[in-house]
Amino acid sequence: MCAAIRSTATGVPMPSCVPFDQLExxxxxSLGKTITEADILxxxxxxxxxxxxxxxxxxxxxxxxKGRVAHGMxxxxxxxxxxxxxxxxxxxxxxxxxxxxxxxxxIGDTVTAEVEVASLDHEKxxxxxxxxxxxxxxxxxxxxxxxxPPTEAVVAVAQNEKRAAE
Amino acid sequence: MCAAIRSTATGVPMPSCVPFDQLExxxxxSLGKTITEADILxxxxxxxxxxxxxxxxxxxxxxxxKGRVAHGMxxxxxxxxxxxxxxxxxxxxxxxxxxxxxxxxxIGDTVTAEVEVASLDHEKxxxxxxxxxxxxxxxxxxxxxxxxPPTEAVVAVAQNEKRAAE
Numbered sequence: 001m002c003a004a005i006r007s008t009a010t011g012v013p014m015p016s017c018v019p020f021d022q023l024e025x026x027x028x029x030s031l032g033k034t035i036t037e038a039d040i041l042x043x044x045x046x047x048x049x050x051x052x053x054x055x056x057x058x059x060x061x062x063x064x065x066k067g068r069v070a071h072g073m074x075x076x077x078x079x080x081x082x083x084x085x086x087x088x089x090x091x092x093x094x095x096x097x098x099x100x101x102x103x104x105x106x107i108g109d110t111v112t113a114e115v116e117v118a119s120l121d122h123e124k125x126x127x128x129x130x131x132x133x134x135x136x137x138x139x140x141x142x143x144x145x146x147x148x149p150p151t152e153a154v155v156a157v158a159q160n161e162k163r164a165a166e
Numbered sequence: 167m168c169a170a171i172r173s174t175a176t177g178v179p180m181p182s183c184v185p186f187d188q189l190e191x192x193x194x195x196s197l198g199k200t201i202t203e204a205d206i207l208x209x210x211x212x213x214x215x216x217x218x219x220x221x222x223x224x225x226x227x228x229x230x231x232k233g234r235v236a237h238g239m240x241x242x243x244x245x246x247x248x249x250x251x252x253x254x255x256x257x258x259x260x261x262x263x264x265x266x267x268x269x270x271x272x273i274g275d276t277v278t279a280e281v282e283v284a285s286l287d288h289e290k291x292x293x294x295x296x297x298x299x300x301x302x303x304x305x306x307x308x309x310x311x312x313x314x315p316p317t318e319a320v321v322a323v324a325q326n327e328k329r330a331a332e
Contacts, residue, residue: 031214042212046208049251051256051258053250053256073243073245073263076239077212080213080215081213084215084219084237085214090219093230094267096264097264097267098264099263101261
């Protein structure tokens with residue numbers, strides 16, 4: 001439908017959307033990002049999570065992690081990005097998210113968030129998505145999301161936006 | 167122990183920490199924040215979640231939400247702030263978080279994230295925390311977190327930091 005839309009101006013992928021009827025268990029999508037010091041500073045400011053384990057190298061060195069680590073929720077937010085911009089994408093309504101933080105993520109680590117259609121509730125038009133984040137192939141966060149994928153009407157809006165951009 | 171530490175320089179609360187042995191079911195802590203447009207822009211940049219429902223007023227007006235809404239994970243990240251800086255605070259290790267997004271949060275809404283000690287696993291030294299976010303007294307996010315509260319050793323580090331700041 002409107003998957004893999006690209007802005008002709010910038011080449012940056014624009015949000016895609018896959019309506020409920022086109023979802024199938026096993027479909028996957030992912031987004032990756034290298035976690036920078038700037039990400040940690042901005043996330044601390046937005047979230048008010050100023051725990052020194054994220055911001056204070058000397059104190060973080062004395063913890064179990066032996067150094068600064070990124071906020072778990074910062075890495076988890078990449079899952080929201082995949083759900084909200086790729087699969088199911090634009091128009092998705094986020095109902096629930098569970099996360100298990102399995103390993104620390106450090107500055108310089110490249111995190112890939114992957115979502116996979118796990119099951120579909122055809123009566124309620126809801127999708128359960130398996131959600132995982134990886135660093136160098138190792139799972140750092142795993143969990144599950146339940147979403148309401150976009151309707152055909154939302155897809156039509158997105159297509160109008162795409163046409164307007166062309 | 168080291169709860170309610172304040173920086174003498176700025177008056178800003180410094181991270182507190184409550185070690186496992188001082189936690190009791192029913193203890194609560196909270197942090198509040200007004201969600202601004204800047205928060206949404208910064209969170210979009212950090213998370214890569216550029217869903218137009220957060221950024222494009224005209225398109226957001228056509229959705230179920232009838233306007234721009236904050237990222238659910240942005241509001242959820244305030245929970246991480248309370249857990250990591252107040253209760254149990256500095257040194258807490260975040261194991262799991264579940265969130266149910268019950269209502270949209272808009273620019274200008276003041277979100278209060280509250281955590282409550284729900285139960286303690288004395289064998290594994292883990293705490294289960296009830297986690298909720300409120301806007302005008304209404305629950306917008308509810309869920310649960312499992313954490314490893316700080317050890318006495320971490321508390322000692324925090325106390326050293328406090329003394330150094332005085």
